[in-house]
Amino acid sequence: xxxxAQWLARIRALALSPAFRIMPTFRIMNVCGGxxxxxxxxGLRRALPASIELIPGPGCPVCVCPExxxxxxxxIALVDRxxxxxxxxxxxxxxxxxxxxxxxxxxxxxxxxxxxxIASPLEAVRIARELxxxxxxxxxxxxxxxxxxxxxxxxxxxxDNLFVLLATRLTWPVVSMLLNSGEAGFDALxxxxxxxxxxxxxxxxxxxxxxGKPAAIAGFTPESLLAAIYSVLRxxxxxxCFLDNCxxxxxxxxxxxxARAQLARTMRVSEANWRGIGIIPASGLELADGWRQHDAARxxxxxxxxxRKPAGGMPPGCGCAGVxxxxxxxx
Amino acid sequence: MEVLAIDGLMARCGxxxxxxxxxxxxLQDQTVAPGDFVLVHVGYAIQTIEAQEARSVWELLDExxxxxxxx
Numbered sequence: 119x120x121x122x123a124q125w126l127a128r129i130r131a132l133a134l135s136p137a138f139r140i141m142p143t144f145r146i147m148n149v150c151g152g153x154x155x156x157x158x159x160x161g162l163r164r165a166l167p168a169s170i171e172l173i174p175g176p177g178c179p180v181c182v183c184p185e186x187x188x189x190x191x192x193x194i195a196l197v198d199r200x201x202x203x204x205x206x207x208x209x210x211x212x213x214x215x216x217x218x219x220x221x222x223x224x225x226x227x228x229x230x231x232x233x234x235x236i237a238s239p240l241e242a243v244r245i246a247r248e249l250x251x252x253x254x255x256x257x258x259x260x261x262x263x264x265x266x267x268x269x270x271x272x273x274x275x276x277x278d279n280l281f282v283l284l285a286t287r288l289t290w291p292v293v294s295m296l297l298n299s300g301e302a303g304f305d306a307l308x309x310x311x312x313x314x315x316x317x318x319x320x321x322x323x324x325x326x327x328x329x330g331k332p333a334a335i336a337g338f339t340p341e342s343l344l345a346a347i348y349s350v351l352r353x354x355x356x357x358x359c360f361l362d363n364c365x366x367x368x369x370x371x372x373x374x375x376x377a378r379a380q381l382a383r384t385m386r387v388s389e390a391n392w393r394g395i396g397i398i399p400a401s402g403l404e405l406a407d408g409w410r411q412h413d414a415a416r417x418x419x420x421x422x423x424x425x426r427k428p429a430g431g432m433p434p435g436c437g438c439a440g441v442x443x444x445x446x447x448x449x
Numbered sequence: 450m451e452v453l454a455i456d457g458l459m460a461r462c463g464x465x466x467x468x469x470x471x472x473x474x475x476l477q478d479q480t481v482a483p484g485d486f487v488l489v490h491v492g493y494a495i496q497t498i499e500a501q502e503a504r505s506v507w508e509l510l511d512e513x514x515x516x517x518x519x520x
Contacts, residue, residue: 205491238492240472260491267493270474274458315488315496339506367502368488374496377475 125344126165129351133167137355144170145303146350149177149289150310152338160340162347170347173304176292176392179260179285180207184391187285189213190420191257192220194283195231198418201249202226203242204257205264206235223257239271246280255414259285263312265385265403266377272384272409281414284403287390289313290321291401297329306332306350308343311365318373319363326359337365384409450494451503452485462489 120128138144148154154174157163163172176182188211195202202223209224220226227233232252236242242256258268265286272282289310296302309322314335325333332353336346342364349362363369372378383406390402405413450462450471460481462471472493473481479497481487486503487494 240470240492263490263495266475266495267472267491270472270493274472274474312488312490312495337506367498368496370496374475376478377495380475 120341120345122160122340122344125341125348129170129344129348130167132348132351132355133169135355138169138351142169144305144351144354145173146170146306146308146347147173147175147304148308148310148336149175149293150308150313151178152312153177153308153310153336153343156338156340156343160343162340162343166347170351172347175296175304176395177261177289177310179264179287180211182287182292182392182395183208183211183259183285184393185211185213186391186420187257187259187283188223189215190415190418191255191283192223192226192231193420194255194257194414194418195223195226195233196220196229197421198253199231200253200255200281200414200418201232201234201245202255202257203234203236203245205237205259208257208259209233209235239267242280243271243276246277250277250279253279253281253417255281255283255418257283257285257414259287261287261289261310261313262316262381266316266374266381269377269380269384272405272412273380276412278411281412281417282405283414284385284405286385286403287392288387288401288403290317291398292392292395294324295395295398295401297325297331302329302331304331306354307334308346308350309333309335309361311335311337311342311369314363314365314369314373316373316377318371318378319361319369320371323361326353326361330359332359334362334364335369337368450487450489451500452481452483452487454483455481460487460494462487462494 194200210222212221215221220229223233246254307325325331332350334346334349336343346364353359385403386406387400388402388404389399391397450464452460453463454461458473460471460473471489476494486498486500488496
């Protein structure tokens, strides 16, 4: 097995080759919060040649969650007085409200709302069973890797008092939108290993096949990420693009068929709003027929709040859109 | 994580001294037994993984964490 130092040596040699000397920078985008975390933790940016730029794309479920939905979740907790459960990383994301009003779910809890962080859909079911007389709303944000467990939760059967405010998003449609926009802002793509574990590698094959850009699916160790970086550099150097699977231990053709079947059974693909980006066709999920009685957006419709900025607005100073579109470097 | 025990569609799984209850609902079309390794996301096993691969990933992640802590 090739180790990190060996991969780095190969990458350095390739970056000094004539193919890259003519390019000022080679920009590689990742679309996974886990990749970004590993890249940062392992210090990969410092270790790579200066001409290789690693840019984070729209791969953070918190950054892409539209603020209207967070505002809706706050309303459900404070106005509808339902118990609101969500993954802990959503608690501190701010929304547009007048000064002095509740702007995060954490503040909603401070203001008397029953807001509880959870680590799994299994906990949402347990809490709903413990509170049979109260509506419990699971505000579920995430990508395919989270949508599949939510689908499993629904398919396995949930109590009548459990509702889902679905904020799940699909990864490939947003990357496809970037590629079709003509301002993709990257020369190669590192595709998300766990999304491909669930959905299969196939959808990412359009990156080289249709858009002529190198692509590789990576896992989460420095070795796997460096292998993917080396792969896309080599593809560019040789002028031969293909989708390389650098995470074969988990990414198999067709992904996880049982997970895809549960997704297809309980949810259907819909257009969706992305924070700071706007509506992207076929990039979100909504509950399918047969599951709508658990739709929190139907059970607790959003009430208009006077003074709020129009949908799609961003809080002052929020650079999420620039970051997720690869046009701004995160701090 | 390593599957330690299975009760219906739930499994007790362990990784590096931490134990969790994990749903096997999304692996119903695969045979999973104690001693197998699974990739877990938000409490659900989403894929099986060879034991050797899982151990080497653990080692690499340990190395990464250790490096971060010393920096």
